[in-house]
Amino acid sequence: xxxxxxxxxxxxxxxPPPASGRGVTGxxxxxxxxxxxxxxxxxxxxxxxxxxxxxxxxxxIFDAVWVGEDRAxxxxxxxxxxxxxxxxxxxxxINFFIxxxxxxNERWRVDTFFALLAIGIVWLLATWAPNKxxxxxxxxxxxxxxxxxxxxxxxxxxxxxxxxxxxxxxLVTVVVSAVGIVFSLPLGVVLALGRRSRMPAVRLFxxxxxxxxxxxxxxxxxxxxxxxxPLFVPEAWSPDKLLRALVGVALFAAAYMAEVVRxxxxxxxxxxxxxxxxxxxxxxxxxxxxxxxxxxxxxIPNIVNSNIALFKxxxxxxxxxxxxxxxxxxxxxxxxxxxxxxxxxxxxxxxxLFYFICCFMMSRYAxxxxxxxxxxxxx
Amino acid sequence: MAQAAPPRISPFYDPRWRSIAFQxxxxxxxxxxxxxxxxxxxxxxxxxxxxxGFDFWNSTAxxxxxxxxxxYSAQSTYGRxxxxxxxxxxxxxxxxxxxxxxxxFAIGILQLSKNVLVAKLARGYVEVIRNLPLLLQLLFWxxxxxxxLPVLRDSISIPGGMLxxxxxxxxxxxxxxxxxxxVPIAFVLGIAGAFGYRHWARRRQALTGQQAPVFAVGVSLIxxxxxxxxxxTGFPVTFDFPEMGRFNIRGGIExxxxxxxxxxxxxxxxxxxxxxxxxxxxxxxxHGQTEAAYSLGLRPLPTLRLIVVPQAMRxxxxxxxxxxxxxxxxxxxxxxxxYPDLVxxxxxxxxxxxxxxxxxxxxxxxxxxxxxxATSGLMNxxxxxxxxxxx
Numbered sequence: 001x002x003x004x005x006x007x008x009x010x011x012x013x014x015x016p017p018p019a020s021g022r023g024v025t026g027x028x029x030x031x032x033x034x035x036x037x038x039x040x041x042x043x044x045x046x047x048x049x050x051x052x053x054x055x056x057x058x059x060x061i062f063d064a065v066w067v068g069e070d071r072a073x074x075x076x077x078x079x080x081x082x083x084x085x086x087x088x089x090x091x092x093x094i095n096f097f098i099x100x101x102x103x104x105n106e107r108w109r110v111d112t113f114f115a116l117l118a119i120g121i122v123w124l125l126a127t128w129a130p131n132k133x134x135x136x137x138x139x140x141x142x143x144x145x146x147x148x149x150x151x152x153x154x155x156x157x158x159x160x161x162x163x164x165x166x167x168x169x170x171l172v173t174v175v176v177s178a179v180g181i182v183f184s185l186p187l188g189v190v191l192a193l194g195r196r197s198r199m200p201a202v203r204l205f206x207x208x209x210x211x212x213x214x215x216x217x218x219x220x221x222x223x224x225x226x227x228x229x230p231l232f233v234p235e236a237w238s239p240d241k242l243l244r245a246l247v248g249v250a251l252f253a254a255a256y257m258a259e260v261v262r263x264x265x266x267x268x269x270x271x272x273x274x275x276x277x278x279x280x281x282x283x284x285x286x287x288x289x290x291x292x293x294x295x296x297x298x299x300i301p302n303i304v305n306s307n308i309a310l311f312k313x314x315x316x317x318x319x320x321x322x323x324x325x326x327x328x329x330x331x332x333x334x335x336x337x338x339x340x341x342x343x344x345x346x347x348x349x350x351x352x353l354f355y356f357i358c359c360f361m362m363s364r365y366a367x368x369x370x371x372x373x374x375x376x377x378x379x
Numbered sequence: 380m381a382q383a384a385p386p387r388i389s390p391f392y393d394p395r396w397r398s399i400a401f402q403x404x405x406x407x408x409x410x411x412x413x414x415x416x417x418x419x420x421x422x423x424x425x426x427x428x429x430x431x432g433f434d435f436w437n438s439t440a441x442x443x444x445x446x447x448x449x450x451y452s453a454q455s456t457y458g459r460x461x462x463x464x465x466x467x468x469x470x471x472x473x474x475x476x477x478x479x480x481x482x483x484f485a486i487g488i489l490q491l492s493k494n495v496l497v498a499k500l501a502r503g504y505v506e507v508i509r510n511l512p513l514l515l516q517l518l519f520w521x522x523x524x525x526x527x528l529p530v531l532r533d534s535i536s537i538p539g540g541m542l543x544x545x546x547x548x549x550x551x552x553x554x555x556x557x558x559x560x561x562v563p564i565a566f567v568l569g570i571a572g573a574f575g576y577r578h579w580a581r582r583r584q585a586l587t588g589q590q591a592p593v594f595a596v597g598v599s600l601i602x603x604x605x606x607x608x609x610x611x612t613g614f615p616v617t618f619d620f621p622e623m624g625r626f627n628i629r630g631g632i633e634x635x636x637x638x639x640x641x642x643x644x645x646x647x648x649x650x651x652x653x654x655x656x657x658x659x660x661x662x663x664x665x666h667g668q669t670e671a672a673y674s675l676g677l678r679p680l681p682t683l684r685l686i687v688v689p690q691a692m693r694x695x696x697x698x699x700x701x702x703x704x705x706x707x708x709x710x711x712x713x714x715x716x717x718y719p720d721l722v723x724x725x726x727x728x729x730x731x732x733x734x735x736x737x738x739x740x741x742x743x744x745x746x747x748x749x750x751x752x753a754t755s756g757l758m759n760x761x762x763x764x765x766x767x768x769x770x
Contacts, residue, residue: 031493031494031495031496032494032495032496034493034494038493038494041489041492041494041496041497042494042496042497044497045494045496045497045500046496048500049500198398199398199401199402200402201402201405201406202401202402202405205405205409212744212748214751215747215748215751215752216708216744216747216748216751217708217709217711217722217747218708219711219712219714219722219726220711220722220726220740220743220744220747223722223726223730223740223743224740224744227730227736227740228420228736228737228740230423231419231420231423231424231736231737232415232416232419232420233416233419234419234422235422235423235426308510312510312511312512312513313512315512315513315514315515316514316712318514318715319712319714319715326512326514326515326518330518333522341527344522344523344527345519345523348515348518348519348522348523351515352511352515352519355510355511355512355515356507356510356511359509359510359511360506360510363509363510
């Protein structure tokens with residue numbers, strides 16, 4: 001009789017790992033093919049991707065024409081049955097898209113302006129850059145003055161006068177958005193404070209202004225600025241076309257900024273106000289030293305988001321006859337020299353890339369700040 | 380113990396006096412600004428010999444409008460042109476809101492799908508569309524897509540008697556014969572019946588706990604009654620199909636490419652924002668709610684309908700209202716592609732012809748303000764109904 005052993009002497013061989021849930025196939029099964037509905041959705045998505053991606057890549061890259069002199073380079077010929085984007089057209093007109101009609105010899109001034117602006121933006125927004133207070137002074141006070149002297153002309157420095165009617169392209173787009181941003185923030189802060197003020201007249205005025213501007217489309221504000229503003233001032237000071245549009249954009253942006261800032265002000269707990277008052281600070285000291293630094297800090301993501309909206313909205317100055325970036329595209333795409341079936345689409349694709357990259361970078365920045373501000377105490 | 384008299388402070392440091400003085404100063408500045416604006420305007424207008432007042436309203440417009448929902452010709456008045464433009468604005472805004480809501484909710488829900496591919500694709504749509512200016516999108520749809528369609532001679536015919544070319548989309552036009560009046564009446568009756576049934580079903584559920592198929596009965600009432608009316612009256616509808624002529628297309632309903640581009644652009648653009656609002660709203664409902672519903676024995680669909688959606692709607696409605704208003708205001712971009720909306724007709728052509736900038740711009744702004752205030756008022760009402768009732 002064999003001895004009864006209930007205890008195993010050798011280990012059971014290891015079972016193979018479960019087929020699903022691990023590795024590429026497991027991931028695929030779990031995420032893409034977990035049920036009939038999911039399979040249908042996956043197949044539909046693949047179909048959509050198949051419709052979008054290859055034609056898009058073909059158009060933008062593989063079939064694109066990179067060099068050429070005129071339309072002959074971008075038309076369909078028997079040995080080239082498919083023609084994608086006509087980048088040769090963009091390459092030839094790139095200076096027009098950037099500077100508009102700005103005199104060729106003076107274009108270094110525009111480049112300098114871009115460089116100064118870039119320095120200001122990086123200084124103000126980058127977390128590692130020191131001295132934010134100096135940066136704010138630079139961006140909101142020094143930069144506007146220097147830019148006006150640089151772009152418009154300043155006789156003592158032998159910078160010749162360049163009328164705004166010659167400005168165009170990305171220059172105008174950047175100027176309009178920069179002016180909108182630089183003026184809308186202080187104005188918006190004032191309006192937001194006014195809306196929360198205890199003085200009825202101030203509050204009423206702020207509310208009327210904010211709600212009025214937010215209730216009408218930007219185009220009507222621009223029309224108002226461009227046709228009514230000249231009526232409201234003495235004939236001698238009739239502002240130039242670009243300035244009118246800038247006034248319209250700045251006022252419009254200020255109303256939206258005011259609401260963004262107000263949201264930030266409301267997020268500051270009452271104790272902060274009471275603490276400041278208990279210390280005997282005056283209204284402006286309380287706002288400037290205690291409330292606004294905190295409120296603006298937490299609203300940075302929203303401020304950037306509203307600047308994205310503003311940046312996209314600057315295209316509307318096109319309608320009141322300002323030569324912004326989109327308008328230069330519109331002007332160039334109907335040029336007979338480059339008249340091909342793909343010219344319009346190429347122009348729009350270029351504009352889309354420009355706007356997308358700018359806006360996407362801004363929104364990434366806003367997302368980053370938001371993540372950094374999400375500290376434990378916020379629930 | 381005698382109470383110490385409050386210390387006397389000079390009015391300069393008294394906050395009350397300060398605030399009064401400051402407000403008076405502000406009012407004075409505003410009054411002065413308004414006064415100088417008005418006098419300057421009067422002077423400038425007199426110099427330019429531009430009439431003021433609203434007399435132009437009843438004078439002959441003398442221009443044509445390509446799309447009019449009410450009878451209009453070049454002999455009509457400026458006032459008539461205003462109404463034509465306003466109706467066109469309302470038409471494109473209404474249809475835009477409907478389409479944007481449908482696309483936006485679909486994309487917003489797809490963004491939350493567990494299927495990574497679908498979620499990423501929906502996310503990509505939102506990111507791309509939100510980061511491109513609407514004007515650029517409109518110009519693209521209009522100039523690069525719709526204007527690049529084949530010319531009249533090579534019109535694409537779509538099954539169902541539709542024709543598509545660079546002058547627009549031509550649809551068969553339904554012609555309603557006698558007896559058709561019964562159908563809209565049946566439709567209204569169907570809606571009333573559905574609401575009545577819902578009311579009855581709720582009362583019964585409250586009393587007895589028995590549920591009734593409200594949705595199925597409602598749909599069959601609303602769709603079935605008109606179909607029944609149609610069948611009983613012997614289908615009094617014929618279609619006038621668009622026919623290709625030598626130089627134009629006869630018959631049918633014409634959808635202008637301007638209208639199509641604007642509607643398409645507005646819907647797609649606003650849908651991206653609505654999708655974001657929907658995603659944020661659904662994500663704001665904590666997972667515990669879903670788990671609690673499951674543990675009560677609710678199945679996934681009722682959970683969604685009874686637990687998640689009502690709470691998510693509370694978060695979704697305010698931004699949704701904003702997007703509806705934005706869409707209405709953005710419809711003014713029609714002026715860039717030549718769709719005859721309020722701004723294009725009134726602030727464009729009428730302003731150019733009459734030169735009465737102040738009146739025309741003021742009327743236009745008043746219209747948009749009214750639309751904005753009315754919409755936000757209605758939405759606030761709805762919002763109050765679904766808002767969380769706390770202690």
